[in-house]
Amino acid sequence: MAASPPARRRRDPQRRIAEIVEATQRVIAARGIEGLSHRVVAEEAGVALGATTHHFASKDELIQAALQQTYDQYAGELQEWAAQRPTLTPEQLTVLLADALVSSFGPDRGADEIVEVELYTAALRRPALRPLVDKFTQATTGLLARYVDPSTARAATAAMNGLSLTGLAGAQPPTRDEVEDTLRRILTPNPSLPTTTQPLSTCTQGPGRQ
Numbered sequence: 766m767a768a769s770p771p772a773r774r775r776r777d778p779q780r781r782i783a784e785i786v787e788a789t790q791r792v793i794a795a796r797g798i799e800g801l802s803h804r805v806v807a808e809e810a811g812v813a814l815g816a817t818t819h820h821f822a823s824k825d826e827l828i829q830a831a832l833q834q835t836y837d838q839y840a841g842e843l844q845e846w847a848a849q850r851p852t853l854t855p856e857q858l859t860v861l862l863a864d865a866l867v868s869s870f871g872p873d874r875g876a877d878e879i880v881e882v883e884l885y886t887a888a889l890r891r892p893a894l895r896p897l898v899d900k901f902t903q904a905t906t907g908l909l910a911r912y913v914d915p916s917t918a919r920a921a922t923a924a925m926n927g928l929s930l931t932g933l934a935g936a937q938p939p940t941r942d943e944v945e946d947t948l949r950r951i952l953t954p955n956p957s958l959p960t961t962t963q964p965l966s967t968c969t970q971g972p973g974r975q
Contacts, residue, residue: 782820782830784810789831794876798828798887825891832897835880839901843908853912855952862952863945866925870932882933885926902926913952921951 788810792801801824807814821827853861869878881901888894902922909918924947932938939947 778820781812781816785812785817785820785827786830786834789827790835790880791876793828793831793883794879798883801827803827825893828887828891829893829897832880832884832894835877835884836897836900836904838877839881840904843904847908847911855913855954856949858909858912859945859948859952862921862925862948863941866928866932866944867941869929870938878929878933882930885930917951921948924948924951 785806788806789801792805792809796805803817803821803824804814806827807817810817817827821830850861884894884901885898888898905925906915906918906922909921913921928939928944928947
């Protein structure tokens with residue numbers, strides 16, 4: 766009696782899409798966005814070229830999907846981080862943020878940090894990516910606003926972006942002491958500053974006024 770043919774494995778389109786997106790993230794981290802193509806992603810994912818073009822008609826769609834997933838992962842990590850630390854003093858926040866930043870541009874850095882920098886640079890020439898850049902910024906600022914006032918949160922976010930870029934792309938990354946010093950100057954409460962941000966037009970004193 767002839768043996769029955771092996772059961773045909775059912776296709777799982779969502780799993781295939783996830784594999785392609787994850788492969789796209791790895792390619793961006795390894796080669797940059799300019800080194801991305803459907804063929805390279807298909808090879809990385811171990812799928813036929815037609816699978817990538819079927820689910821993602823253009824290179825921009827691949828990029829958008831990979832960066833959206835990177836954001837979703839980042840936002841989830843921030844929520845978990847905050848849930849474990851309901852309260853922090855400015856000094857505790859400074860030290861913990863310095864830990865995260867230094868590790869992100871150290872020798873053990875992960876692919877996610879590189880993909881995020883690729884997002885920022887790609888958005889210069891791909892306006893469709895700019896809302897994603899804004900979401901990354903808003904997520905970071907939202908996390909910091911749990912511990913400091915909104916103005917300080919925005920300032921710290923800007924500083925962290927600059928430190929990350931310098932650490933990942935510069936010839937000499939900032940030292941741990943430099944990172945802590947920068948963050949401490951921003952996060953330490955300054956009693957001479959107002960506790961709320963006032964519109965410029967409402968200020969009674971301005972630069973140069975007596």
